[in-house]
Amino acid sequence: MKITARTHIGNVRPSNQDSFLVQEGKYSLVGVADGMGGHNGGDIASQMAVLMLGRVLEGAKPDEALLLGGIEEINQLIYQEQLKNELLSGMGTTLTVIWEDDDRILLGHVGDSRAYRIRQGKIEQVSRDHSMVGEMVRDGILTKEQAMNHPYRNVITKAVGTAETVEPDVVILDKERGDKYLICSDGLYEYVTEEDMLKLLQFSPADHAADVMLETALEKGGRDNVTLLIAEVTA
Amino acid sequence: MIGKLLDNRYELVEFIGQGGMALVYRAKDQRTGHQVAVKILRPEFAEDEEFLERFDREAQTASKMSHHNIVNLLDIGQEGELRYLVMEYVHGRTLKEVILQKGALPFNVAAQIAIRILSALRHAHGNGIIHRDIKSQNILVNEDGHIKVSDFGIARVAGSNTISKTDNVMGSVHYFSPEQAKGESVTYGSDLYSVGIVFYEMLTGQLPFDGDTPVAIAMQHIGAKPREISDLNPAVPPALTAVVKRAMEKSLDKRYQNAVDMAQDIKRALEEPDGTWLGRLPDKNIPNSQEPKKDATMTGTQMNLGSKTKKNLARKAFLVMGLAILSIAAIVFGSIYIYEQVIQATEAPYVLDETLESAERLLNKAGLRMEVKRISDEVKPVGTVIMQSPEYGTAMRKEETVLLTVSTGPESQAAPNIVNMTLEEAMAELEKTGFTLLALPERQLSAKPWDTVLSQNPEPDTMLTSGSVIQVTLSGGSIILPDYIGMEKDAALLSIQQLQLKLVNLIEIPVSDASQIGRVAAQKFVVYDNQEPVEYQPGQMVMQQTEVTLAVYVLDNGTETDTQTEQARTEQ
Numbered sequence: 193m194k195i196t197a198r199t200h201i202g203n204v205r206p207s208n209q210d211s212f213l214v215q216e217g218k219y220s221l222v223g224v225a226d227g228m229g230g231h232n233g234g235d236i237a238s239q240m241a242v243l244m245l246g247r248v249l250e251g252a253k254p255d256e257a258l259l260l261g262g263i264e265e266i267n268q269l270i271y272q273e274q275l276k277n278e279l280l281s282g283m284g285t286t287l288t289v290i291w292e293d294d295d296r297i298l299l300g301h302v303g304d305s306r307a308y309r310i311r312q313g314k315i316e317q318v319s320r321d322h323s324m325v326g327e328m329v330r331d332g333i334l335t336k337e338q339a340m341n342h343p344y345r346n347v348i349t350k351a352v353g354t355a356e357t358v359e360p361d362v363v364i365l366d367k368e369r370g371d372k373y374l375i376c377s378d379g380l381y382e383y384v385t386e387e388d389m390l391k392l393l394q395f396s397p398a399d400h401a402a403d404v405m406l407e408t409a410l411e412k413g414g415r416d417n418v419t420l421l422i423a424e425v426t427a
Numbered sequence: 428m429i430g431k432l433l434d435n436r437y438e439l440v441e442f443i444g445q446g447g448m449a450l451v452y453r454a455k456d457q458r459t460g461h462q463v464a465v466k467i468l469r470p471e472f473a474e475d476e477e478f479l480e481r482f483d484r485e486a487q488t489a490s491k492m493s494h495h496n497i498v499n500l501l502d503i504g505q506e507g508e509l510r511y512l513v514m515e516y517v518h519g520r521t522l523k524e525v526i527l528q529k530g531a532l533p534f535n536v537a538a539q540i541a542i543r544i545l546s547a548l549r550h551a552h553g554n555g556i557i558h559r560d561i562k563s564q565n566i567l568v569n570e571d572g573h574i575k576v577s578d579f580g581i582a583r584v585a586g587s588n589t590i591s592k593t594d595n596v597m598g599s600v601h602y603f604s605p606e607q608a609k610g611e612s613v614t615y616g617s618d619l620y621s622v623g624i625v626f627y628e629m630l631t632g633q634l635p636f637d638g639d640t641p642v643a644i645a646m647q648h649i650g651a652k653p654r655e656i657s658d659l660n661p662a663v664p665p666a667l668t669a670v671v672k673r674a675m676e677k678s679l680d681k682r683y684q685n686a687v688d689m690a691q692d693i694k695r696a697l698e699e700p701d702g703t704w705l706g707r708l709p710d711k712n713i714p715n716s717q718e719p720k721k722d723a724t725m726t727g728t729q730m731n732l733g734s735k736t737k738k739n740l741a742r743k744a745f746l747v748m749g750l751a752i753l754s755i756a757a758i759v760f761g762s763i764y765i766y767e768q769v770i771q772a773t774e775a776p777y778v779l780d781e782t783l784e785s786a787e788r789l790l791n792k793a794g795l796r797m798e799v800k801r802i803s804d805e806v807k808p809v810g811t812v813i814m815q816s817p818e819y820g821t822a823m824r825k826e827e828t829v830l831l832t833v834s835t836g837p838e839s840q841a842a843p844n845i846v847n848m849t850l851e852e853a854m855a856e857l858e859k860t861g862f863t864l865l866a867l868p869e870r871q872l873s874a875k876p877w878d879t880v881l882s883q884n885p886e887p888d889t890m891l892t893s894g895s896v897i898q899v900t901l902s903g904g905s906i907i908l909p910d911y912i913g914m915e916k917d918a919a920l921l922s923i924q925q926l927q928l929k930l931v932n933l934i935e936i937p938v939s940d941a942s943q944i945g946r947v948a949a950q951k952f953v954v955y956d957n958q959e960p961v962e963y964q965p966g967q968m969v970m971q972q973t974e975v976t977l978a979v980y981v982l983d984n985g986t987e988t989d990t991q992t993e994q995a996r997t998e999q
Contacts, residue, residue: 206474325610327642333649334609342610347596349640415477 193220193292196398197421198406202379203414209234210377210419213242213289219254221246223289224305224419226377228351233274233283237353240270241285254293256362259300263287263352263360267302270353284354288319288375290423292367297425299363304348306381308389309365310372315390318365318373322350346378372398373423379416383409398422428452428467434504437465437513448472448482453516461798463501464517468510479510486512489579491554493800493832495817496547498567498577501800515798517577519569522625526563531632534663538697540566541626542690543574548622549686551579552615559613561621562602563628571824600641601634605677608645616679619689623674630671631659649677664700667693775829777819778812783833786812794825804834842897844887850878850901863896870903872970877904877927903970910965911947916979919947923975928952932976937983949978 195216201208209227216222223245227238248262266287274280286303299307299318304326307319320326324347325339339345352358372393384405392401402422409418431439433454440462441453449466456463472478489500489512502513522540526532532540544566551558558565558579567575600608604620607613627635635653638644647653653675656668670692676682683689695704773793778786783799790797807813814832817823843860845853857864873881879902885891906926911919923930936948952963953974963969 204475204477324641324645327640328608328645331642331646333642333646338610343607343613344596344610344641347641349642 193222194398194424194426195220195222195421196402196424197222197419198402199419200406200410200414200417202417203410205415205417207235208417209238209285210379210417211235211238211242211285212375212419212421213246214421215246215250219252220292220423221249221289222375222421222423223287223300224375224377224421225285225287225352226303226305226379226417226419227283227285228348229282229284229354233280234285236273236280237270237283237285240273241266241287241352244269245287245289249291254291254296254298256298256364259289259291259298260360260362263300263302264358267352267358268356271356274353282354284351286322286348286377287352287360290365290373290375292423292425296367297365297371297373299361299365301361301363302350302352302358305375305377308374308376308386310374310390310393311368311370313390313394315386315393317386318363320361321348322361323348340382367425369425369427371425373425374420375423376420377417379414379418380405380409380420382416383412383414393422398424432457433465433506433509433511437463437504437511439465448478449512454513456513459798462516462518464498464514466512466514470508473508473510482510488554488556490802492551492556492579493814493816493830494547494550495821495830496543496574496576497550497579498575499798499800499830500579501798514577515575517567517569517575519567521564522566522568522574522629523563525568526628526632529632531660532629534630534660534667535697537626537629538667538693540568540574540629541622542693544576544622544625545619545686545690545693547574547576547579548615548618549690552618552686557613557615558618558621559607560599560602561618561625562598563625564598566625571827573827597641597644600644601636603645603648605649606679608648614679615685616682619674619683619686620676622686622689623671626671626674627653627656630656630663630667633659635675664696664702666696666700666702666705669702669705670696773823773825773827775815775817775819775821775823778815778829778831779819780807781812783810783812783831786815786831790829793823795823796826796828798828798830800830800832801835802832803836807834809834809836839890841888842883842885842891842895845880845883845897845899846887847875848880849876850880850899853880853899857897862891865896865898869898869900870970871900872905872968873902874905875902877902877971903972905968906971906973908952908963908965908967908969908973911950911977914947916945916947916977919977927971928975929972930977931974934976934978935981936978938980939983940980941982943980944982946980947977948980951976 193216195214197212197214199208199210199212211225211227213221213223213225223242225238225241227234227236244266245262248265249258252258270283270285274283286305288301288303288305288307289299290307291298291300301307301319302322304321304323306317306321309316309318320330323345325334325342325345327349328334329336329339334342350358374389374393388408389405392404396404402420405420406418428439429442433439436457437454438457439452439454442450443453443464444451449468452465452467454463454465468482486500486503490503493499498517499515500512501515504511504513544561548558556579558576560578561576565576565578567577569575602621602624604617607617624635636644636647636651638647656663656671657665670689673681674683674689683692696702773795775795776789776793778789781789787797802813804813811834812831813834816830840860842862843856845856848856854864871881873879875881881900881902884898904927906928909922909926911922920930938944952969953960953976954963954969955961963973
C-alpha cells in the first residue's frame with residue numbers, strides 16, 4: 193500500500209487530539225484516532241491507541257480475531273490509565289484502522305472517524321459511525337442532511353478507553369488493486385463532501401488530493417482537528 | 428483553588444460540582460457577604476476561540492434576564508486566564524433528586540412547580556432566549572420550596588466529541604423534543620415540550636420515554652405514545668392530564684404556543700379538574716374573558732381586573748401562592764417547616780424607581796434581603812431600581828431575597844473634552860469617565876509643551892458607549908536645532924539634554940591635532956516621518972526628542988590605523 197497522511201490542529205482548538213498510525217510493510221496497518229475529553233487526556237488517548245495497536249499487531253499476519261482482541265486490549269490499557277490518573281479521567285478516542293492482508297483488507301473501527309473506499313469511480317463509506325446521529329440515520333429516523341446539522345452530531349456511542357469493555361466493528365473487505373481508502377476524523381468530513389472526496393481521489397495524485405482536502409476543511413471553518421490518511425492498494 | 432480570591436471579591440469556599448464546561452464552586456462575595464456560586468470555565472477551553480465567543484455571547488444573553496424563578500447571573504469576570512460566571516447560590520436539591528426520593532408528587536404541588544418553571548420561561552422567551560435543555564436535573568428546589576431554573580443560556584460544548592454514556596447527554600435526551608431529536612431548529616415550543624416531560628415525571632414519578640441508548644429514547648420522542656398518566660397515578664385530574672398531553676404533542680402546531688397559555692391552562696385545570704372546559708380548546712383568552720367568575724377560587728393570573736377588587740384578590744392570590752410554596756416545601760422537606768413559615772410570611776414591597784437606599788429601607792421593613800444587579804439604562808438615573816423580582820405583592824418569607832436591577836446610567840455618554848490637558852491629566856480624566864486612551868498617540872510639532880493634547884478623536888461631546896477608545900494627538904513641542912560643530916563635547920551634551928533631543932550615537936574620530944580634541948566634528952539630526960528618516964539642519968524647527976548623532980574628535984594614540992568608532996547610547 194502507498195500511504196499519504198495529513199494532520200492539522202485546525203483553526204480554533206488549542207491542541208491536536210488526533211493521531212494517525214502508519215505501519216508499512218508486507219501487512220500494512222494504517223489508521224486514524226480522534227481523542228476526546230480530559231484536560232490533556234484527548235491527545236494522550238489517541239496517541240496511546242495508535243502506538244499500542246501498532247505494537248500489539250506488529251509483524252503478525254492479519255486476522256480478524258487478532259484485530260478485535262488488539263482493540264479490546266488497548267481499550268483496557270487506556271481505561272486503566274484513566275482510572276489511575278485523575279487528570280486523565282474521561283479520556284477516550286475513536287479508532288479506525290485498516291490492515292492489509294494478501295487478498296483482503298480488514299477494517300477495525302470504534303467511534304465516528306470514517307473509512308471510505310474509492311473503487312471504479314464510486315465512493316463508499318465502509319465504516320459505520322458509532323454516533324447517535326449515525327445510528328438514527330441507519331434507523332431511518334434522520335436523513336443524512338439532517339444528521340449533518342444535528343446539534344448532537346458530536347455525541348458518539350462507542351469509544352476506546354471510556355469503559356471497561358468495548359465492542360469494535362471488524363469488517364472483512366475484498367482487496368482490489370487500484371482501490372483507494374480514505375480514513376479521516378470528523379474534522380474532515382464535516383466540511384468536505386463525498387463528491388469532492390471522490391473527484392479528488394479519482395483524478396489527482398494522493399499528495400495533491402490530501403492537500404486540497406485539508407485546505408478545504410480549514411477554509412470552510414476548521415473548527416476541529418483535521419486528520420486524513422489515503423491508502424492506495426498497489427499489490 | 429479553595430481559598431482563592433477572584434477579582435478581590437469572590438472567595439472560593441467549596442468545590443460543589445463540575446459540568447462539561449465548568450467547575451463550580453461555592454464562594455463568598457466579600458462585598459456583600461452573600462454566598463454565590465462561581466462557575467469557572469475549564470482551562471482547556473480558555474484558548475478555544477470559538478468556545479470563548481459563545482461563552483461571552485451567551486453570558487451576555489443571560490445577563491439580560493432577572494427573575495425569581497431563574498438562577499440569576501450576577502457577574503461575569505476574568506482573572507488572568509480564568510473566566511468565570513457568578514450565579515446565585517441555591518441551597519437545595521434538584522427536582523430530579525426530589526422525584527427519585529419521593530416518587531410521584533401530589534398533583535397540586537407538581538402543578539405549582541410547573542407554573543413556576545413556565546413563569547421563568549415566559550421571562551426568558553420574552554427576552555428571546557430559548558433554554559434548550561429543560562430537565563428535572565436543571566430545576567432547583569431550595570429549602571423554602573422556591574423553584575429556580577438553572578443553566579439558562581450557558582454555552583454548551585459543541586464541536587468536540589462526547590461519549591453518549593455521560594449522564595449529561597442521557598439526561599438531556601430524556602427531555603428533548605421531537606424536533607430536537609431530528610436536529611431541526613429549536614423554538615420556544617421545544618422548551619414547552621420539555622416542561623411537559625418534567626410535568627409528566629412529577630405526576631407519575633417516572634419518565635414517559637426511556638431506553639438503554641439515546642437513540643432508543645430519541646425514537647420514542649419522535650414516534651411513541653407514552654403510558655397514560657391516569658394508569659400510573661389515578662389521582663391526577665383529567666384536566667391536568669390533558670394539559671400535559673397537549674404540551675407533549677409531537678407536532679409543534681398542536682402544542683402550546685407560549686408559556687403563558689400553558690400556565691393558564693394548568694391553573695384552570697386546578698379550578699375545574701373535570702376538564703369539561705377542555706373541549707373548548709384552544710381557548711387562550713381566559714384572563715380576558717368577559718365574565719370573571721365570582722364564586723370560583725381566584726388565582727394569581729386573574730389579578731388584572733378592576734383596581735377595586737385588586738386588594739381582595741391579591742390577598743386571596745397571596746394565600747393560594749403562599750400555600751403552594753408551603754406545600755412544595757412540605758413535600759420536599761417535611762411538614763415541620765410549615766408553622767414557622769406562616770409566621771414568617773411577608774410580601775414584596777413596591778420599590779421600582781426608588782433609589783437603592785430607600786429600596787433597601789423598604790425591604791428591611793418587610794423583613795427581606797436584597798441582591799443587586801446593575802445594568803446600564805438610558806433613562807433611569809444612576810442608582811435607581813429598574814426591575815424587581817419577585818414582583819411587588821408576591822408572597823414571600825422573611826429573610827428571603829428580592830433581586831433588584833439597578834441602573835448604572837446611560838450606556839452611552841458624551842466624550843469628555845481633554846484638549847489642552849497634559850497626557851497625565853487626560854488619562855486620569857478618561858479613566859474617571861470610563862473611556863480608554865489609544866495606546867500609541869501621534870505627535871505634532873507645536874508651540875505647546877511636550878505631551879499636551881492637541882486634538883482628540885472622536886471630538887468632545889460625541890456620544891460614545893462606555894469603554895470606547897479615544898485617540899489623541901499630542902504635542903511634540905518645538906525647538907530650533909542648534910549648530911554644535913566646533914562646540915566642546917560637554918557643552919553640546921548639556922544643550923542636547925536641555926532641548927530634550929535624543930542622543931542616539933556618539934562617534935569618536937581619532938585625530939592627532941590636539942587643538943581639536945573634545946570638539947564636535949560632525950552632527951546629524953533625524954526626524955522620522957512615517958518611519959522614513961528625514962535629515963534636518965541647524966536653524967530648522969523640529970519636535971523634541973529628535974534624534975541626534977554627534978561625532979567628536981579624540982586623541983589618536985597611534986596604535987590603530989583604522990578609524991575607530993564607538994557607539995554609545997545615552998539614557999534619556
